[in-house]
Amino acid sequence: MQRPTAVSEVSRPRVVVIGAGMAGLTAAHLLTAVADVIVLDKGRGVGGRLATRRIGDATLDHGAQFITIHSAEFAATVGRWVTDGVVAPWFRGRIGPEGVLDPDGHTRFRGSVSMNAVAKNLAVGLDVRTASQVAALTHDAESWKVTLVDGSELVADVVLATAPVPQTIALLEKGDVVLTSSDAAALNTIAYDPCIALMAVLDGPSGLTEPGAVDPVEGPIDWMADNQLKGISSVPAVTIHATPEFSRAQWDESDEAITGALLAAARLDAAVVAGSVQIQRWLYARPSVEHPERFLRLSDMPLFVCAGDAFGGAKVEGAALSGAAAAAVIGSVLGLE
Ligand SMILES: Cc1cc2nc3c(=O)[nH]c(=O)nc-3n(C[C@H](O)[C@H](O)[C@H](O)COP(=O)(O)OP(=O)(O)OC[C@H]3O[C@@H](n4cnc5c(N)ncnc54)[C@H](O)[C@@H]3O)c2cc1C
Structure with a gap:
């Protein structure tokens, strides 16, 4: 033909x-x-908001955290990625405020190495x-x-x-x-919502439980993940995403002020390794319209x-x-x- x-x-x-x-x-x-x-x-590299950073021995996804599937078309694509070892299931269900799973039927896939x-x-x-x-x-x-x-x-x-x-x-x-x-x-x-992302390496376990994420009900934290429990970092390291409201209000504040506010709210079990905190400001994080x-x-x-x-x-x-x-x-x- x-x-x-x-x-x-x-x-x-x-x-x-x-x-x-x-x-x-x-x-x-x-x-x-x-x-x-x-x-x-x-x-400098490909991926856009499929973004991962190395800080020392840590690997941290700081843009998209996981991939979900809602269409047959995309299911076929993700199926190929699973077969090829590019992505792997991270957890199934919706993460609650205390990190407890509330089953919603959807599997969250992570990049096998990173997003x-x-x-x-x-x-x-x-x-x-x-x-x-x-x-x-x-x-x-x-x-x-x-x-x-x-x-x-x-x-x-x-x-x-x-x-x-x-x-x-x-x-x-x-x-x-x-x-x-x-x-x-x-x-x-x-239109888009902004998101300030904080990455930090820890000197011990974060205190989060398997599968290693929390989705708080109230700000300033929108989402927090432990990249070691996620399976992509050899050492404890957290990614914290601020809510759109916090991100908008604090956009022009110093990295130090933002770090102080987000780490205080995170109440992690371990201390942050000195000099390991990095902040990424995503101006166009997710479409709102x-x-x-x-x-x-x-x-x-x-x-x-x-x-x-x-x-x-x-x-x-x-x-x-x-x-x-x-x-x-x-x-x-x-x-x-
Ligand atoms: C903090 C955060 C958390 C997220 N969490 C999730 C999640 O858990 N699950 C999920 O499914 N999605 C999530 N998302 C959304 C997801 O990352 C995006 O929907 C998706 O990656 C967008 O892909 P894209 O190709 O449309 O855009 P992008 O990935 O933004 O790609 C656009 C590219 O254009 C390039 N570009 C821009 N201007 C120029 C120029 N002038 N010249 C050359 N290149 C240019 C940029 O560098 C960029 O690489 C999240 C996003 C963020 C920021």
């Missing part, structure tokens, strides 16, 4: 994907069948360029010019933008790209698709499904037009 594509083997279209998080990497995998795909990310390793695994075989921050996007009648902060430029037939939406809007504004009023309204409606569809194709310009976890479902699963849906629409436009 002939491949359902009008794309010539000699001159394949070029797709530039902005963002090597779950959405961008998922899309890039699917699009390599029909296009030359370049993934650009401003980070970031899930992204690294997805990036294998792709043309991913890290430390490559896009500065502006401009277009003519047929194609896009992607300008990086180092002044280099890439020409693309298609752009897939998976950065948090306010960052994508900024790139378009920088290039004086004119959005239709309905596209501008759709993008400007999307999402777009109702899994992607948005911008009108009146060469093919430009916005995707990511703000499109049709927050969380790692939503990002993966959005990336897949964006790849499908791009593949179909490239194959049929």
Whole structure:
């Protein structure tokens, strides 16, 4: 059977994907069948909010904590990751305020090595360029010019933008790209909650019980996990996520003040190893107002698709499904037009 594509083997279209998080990497995998795909990310490594840090001998996931499954499509993907040893079940059910499990039927999967390793695994075989921050996007009648902060430029037939939406809007504004009023309204409606994450290595067991997490009812802590009990750190080390309210209110406070407030609330059994605390401020941690569809194709310009976890479902699963849906629409436009 002939491949359902009008794309010539000699001159394949070029797709530039902005963002090597779950959405961008998922899309890039699917699009390599029909296009030359370049993934650009401003980070030193891949993963975006699938983020893990090493502090001394400790390994700490400080963005997404676990992966859940709510769709058959994503179940198949996670099933492959389990078979390949990329992810493993962490626990089943919902963690309560005291760390006790309240069964809700969903298994929480962790990266077998770390959450970031899930992204690294997805990036294998792709043309991913890290430390490559896009500065502006401009277009003519047929194609896009992607300008990086180092002044280099890439020409693309298609752009897939998976950065948090306010960052994508900024790139378009920088290039004086004119959005239709309905596209501008759709993008400007999307909003995110911030999250301040604290990472700390401990000089002994944290005091948390198996499986190593708590989900308090009240702030300032939204979530706390013991990365050793989780199975990814050889030494005791905790990740503390502040609530959106605390994160907003304390955003500009010093790391010391934030550390003091969060560690006091954590009431850990062990002391923090001197000099081991690190703070990460996630400005766009989780979408609070999402777009109702899994992607948005911008009108009146060469093919430009916005995707990511703000499109049709927050969380790692939503990002993966959005990336897949964006790849499908791009593949179909490239194959049929
Ligand atoms: C603290 C926290 C806890 C979370 N907990 C969970 C959880 O337990 N379970 C769950 O399912 N989800 C969780 N999430 C949400 C989950 O991490 C995200 O939904 C998902 O990882 C988003 O993937 P993405 O590809 O849409 O975006 P991202 O991972 O944000 O990827 C976007 C990428 O774009 C890049 N980028 C941005 N601007 C530019 C530019 N100008 N040039 C080049 N690159 C650029 C960024 O560097 C980034 O790598 C959590 C998130 C946070 C922050």
